[in-house]
Amino acid sequence: MVSGIPRTYRYAAALVGALLVLPACSEDSGPTPEAKTESAGSAGTAGTATPSAPTVIVPGAPGEAAKTVGPDEPEVEVEDPWNHADVAFLQMMIPHHAQALAMSELASTRAADPRVRRLADRIHAAQRPEILAMAAWLEEHDIEVPRAAEDPSAYDHGQHGHNEMQGMLSPEQMAALERASGPRFDRLFLQGMIGHHEGAIAMSEDVARDGAHVRVTEIASDVIVTQQDEIDVMRRMLGG
Structure with a gap:
């Protein structure tokens, strides 16, 4: 107790005094909400430019410049060009790859050299996903996909005056491979x-020159690089 006033009462009196002072301080400490709003609006108009709406850059087709589209302009449809050379390549390459898979599967039980079996596994692993990718492209564009039971020659576009299917083994060659085993099979x-690979590379070079679709050209480029490397390996194996 100080000067006859209990400590508890002194704390209460101080708190009441502070609460009585706060309204006055609040009224005099700054502008009203309306004034703040007006000030912010005038400051924004005078000192800061209103952000402009974003623009979109739309890439053009191969060989064409990109286009800039503003927010109020209609969307520009990006072209996805393709032509007969793209379709012919994929329709011929699917049965072409399918024959390579059949040849590779024979190696697992008939090859004598383990290097031949490893190479056959490598070919199978590379070409099966490519078949799926090519079939998906044809289906996406509502174009007929060759089936395993069909005659591969039915999709040989060389019969219609276009680039032809190349490198396929004849039925007699496939029969001889199926009958062989050991070093003869190798x-x-x-x-x-x-x-077979040389034919695939020639077909890929044809579509790289004559085709129009970027994805088809990418598939053809992969075929050229992968199969040329495998040709080099097989030639060394034959030479050894």
Whole structure:
């Protein structure tokens, strides 16, 4: 107790005094909400430019410049050009790859050289996903996809005056490969697959020159790089 006033009462009196002072301080400490709003609006008009709406850059087709589209302009449809060369390549390459898979599967039980079996596994692993990608492109564009039971020659566009299917083994060559085993199988497999790969590379070069679709060209480029490397490996194996 100080000067006769209990400490508890002194705390209460101080708190009441502070609360009585706060309204006055609040009224005099700054502008009203309306004034703040007006001030902010005038400051924004005078000192800061209103942000402009974003624009969108739309890439053009191969060989064409990109286009800039503003927020009020209609959307520009991006072209996805393709032509007969793209379709012919995919429709011929699917059965072409399918024959390579059949040849590779024979190697698992007929090859004598483990290097031939490893190469066959590598070919199978590379070409099966490519078949799926090519079939997906054709389906996406509502174009017929070759089926396993169909005659591959039915999709040979060379019969209609366009680029032809190249490198396919004849039925007689496939029958000879199926009958062979051991070192004879290895030799026939390597010789047949080299010619098969060379045909695929020639077809890929055709569509790289004549095609229009970017994705098809990418598939063709992968075929050229992968299969040329495998040709080099098979030639070394035959030479050894």
